[in-house]
Structures are given as C-alpha cells and as structure tokens.
Amino acid sequence: MEKSATKLLVVDDDPALRQLLADYLNKQGYDTLLAPDATDLEARITRYSPALLVLDRMLPGGDGAEACRRLRERGEDLPVILLTARDETVDRIIGLESGADDYLGKPFDPRELLARIEAVLRRKSGPSALVKDAPVSFGPFTFDTKARTLHRGSEPVRLTGGEFNLLEALLRNAGKPLSRERLLALARDDEAGERNDRAIDIAILRLRRAIEDDPKQPRWIQTVWGIGYRFAPLAGDDTAQDPPAQP
Known part of the structure; x- marks a missing residue:
C-alpha cells in the first residue's frame, strides 16, 4: 500500500x-x-x-x-x-x-x-501486492511472506519473527524512508513484548549481518539520516548510503 x-x-x-x-x-x-x-x-x-x-x-x-x-x-x-x-x-x-x-x-x-x-x-x-502472492527476489535472496522464509540461493537465512516482520515492512515500502516509530508500528511482533527505537536499531543491525556483504557499508538496508531507514532494491540507487564506519 x-x-x-x-x-x-x-x-x-x-x-x-x-x-x-x-x-x-x-x-x-x-x-x-x-x-x-x-x-x-x-x-x-x-x-x-x-x-x-x-x-x-x-x-x-x-x-x-x-x-x-x-x-x-x-x-x-x-x-x-x-x-x-x-x-x-x-x-x-x-x-x-x-x-x-x-x-x-x-x-x-x-x-x-x-x-x-x-x-x-x-x-x-491484507498484505501488500509487493509480497502478497509470490516470493520477492532481491540480489541472491528470495523472500517469501506466505511461507515466512528468506533464502540466499538455496540456503535458508534464519530470522526471528520480529526481524522477519521488519524486513517485510521495509520491502513493502521499498525506496521510501521510514522513521523508527513507523517501523515499530509496521513491524510489531506481539510475542516480542514492548519494543523501542533501540530495538529497531538492533534488529536492523542483525538484518544487515544476515543479508549484506558488508554490514558497515550496506547495499540494501540504508540509513536515512534524521529520519530512519529504507530498503533500496534498485540498481544504482545510492542516494542514502551510510557514511564510513567509525573506528
């Protein structure tokens, strides 16, 4: 939507x-x-x-x-x-x-x-058309909201329920900056108890470790400074790249 x-x-x-x-x-x-x-x-x-x-x-x-x-x-x-x-x-x-x-x-x-x-x-x-009926592919990954699975090639990638919900929220809004508050609302995991901004940051870090070749220089899940995060699936879309990691 x-x-x-x-x-x-x-x-x-x-x-x-x-x-x-x-x-x-x-x-x-x-x-x-x-x-x-x-x-x-x-x-x-x-x-x-x-x-x-x-x-x-x-x-x-x-x-x-x-x-x-x-x-x-x-x-x-x-x-x-x-x-x-x-x-x-x-x-x-x-x-x-x-x-x-x-x-x-x-x-x-x-x-x-x-x-x-x-x-x-x-x-x-109901689910967004982006992930409603068929698995979504980005890079080497296949995300299947119906089966609640993420695969890299043929290998499954293990995610917690909250991390899966967060990735789904990012994919549904691909290309759009989402605030942490918005992500909290979109990716609520009723079994995870109370969440906060820090919990979103930690979940983002774990997702980056799961899908990024270099989590310190993320390709897919990008930081939008002053707002939050966005998923950038389009080739050449480098408008919100993270800055170099601090030592």
Whole structure:
C-alpha cells in the first residue's frame, strides 16, 4: 500500500488535538485531513476517499458512534477508529456495536493511535501486492511472506519473527524512508513484548549481518539520516548510503 497516497480523515472538536494528530501522522507519511464535526461526513468521505476515519465519540451536535452506525447502515465499509474521553466497558461495547473497527480512550499516546491505524489497515487491505502472492527476489535472496522464509540461493537465512516482520515492512515500502516509530508500528511482533527505537536499531543491525556483504557499508538496508531507514532494491540507487564506519 502506497502510504504517500493514503488519506486519513480525523474528526474531532478539539482543534489542538486535531493539529497534533495531523502533524504527527503526516510526519509518518500519511495525508491527514481534518474536520471539527460530523456534519456532511458522507460528503467528505465521498470527496476525499480516505482509507480510514478517526472519529471522536463526543461531537458537537452529534454522537460519533451514531454517525458510525449511520455509515454502516448505508453500506459504507470505511475503517473507523473511535476516540472518546470515556474508557468504560459499556462505552467500548457501544462503540464497537456501532460498527467501529477499534476504540481508543483519551488521553492516548499518538504512537498507540498510529499502531492501531496500521493494524486496522492491515486487517482491511491484507498484505501488500509487493509480497502478497509470490516470493520477492532481491540480489541472491528470495523472500517469501506466505511461507515466512528468506533464502540466499538455496540456503535458508534464519530470522526471528520480529526481524522477519521488519524486513517485510521495509520491502513493502521499498525506496521510501521510514522513521523508527513507523517501523515499530509496521513491524510489531506481539510475542516480542514492548519494543523501542533501540530495538529497531538492533534488529536492523542483525538484518544487515544476515543479508549484506558488508554490514558497515550496506547495499540494501540504508540509513536515512534524521529520519530512519529504507530498503533500496534498485540498481544504482545510492542516494542514502551510510557514511564510513567509525573506528
């Protein structure tokens, strides 16, 4: 899925929160559209064709859960994440019964919202076409997301679950710089427990040791300074090469 073309519609009556989420999600590569209420919500959806709707439960002049219910009744299957200042079980049930795909109580960390957005989009759209139906080859390697294997020629390359997820995320977004936060969201390994930026760096180092001829001068997994990492599969693509290793 091309994240540069992925639109999100955020509907919330708090202007500070709307702007915070727009700034954060745009930094992660999304195109974030904003609205203060659910007025003409269907018209906005038709006009902008967002991939996902982030919808506040308590809106001036209306209820987000009810707006979600009306969308579902009219056949709209747009993924919806409800936000609310209430975090009680009954409110979660009401939100999910309205047809929402997920539910997040306020206050929340924007990174958690990002992780939930990524998870909902993965469930809705399935694997990227890049790695959906057939193994992907780069250099001497064959990456098979269906079999969850990586081979160098005929020899298997052993990866942990988290490393496999990370390589898949990089391949799906080949050529695009991805921040560490974005990689954390894309490559979540539920069995690995909590991850952080340092864990991403360590996993990148291990992947480089597994697939690079010279991990200190990586060909495939390149550092993009000030942002994060990218996978560069195209021959002659040397625009983000790492600097010489420090002694």
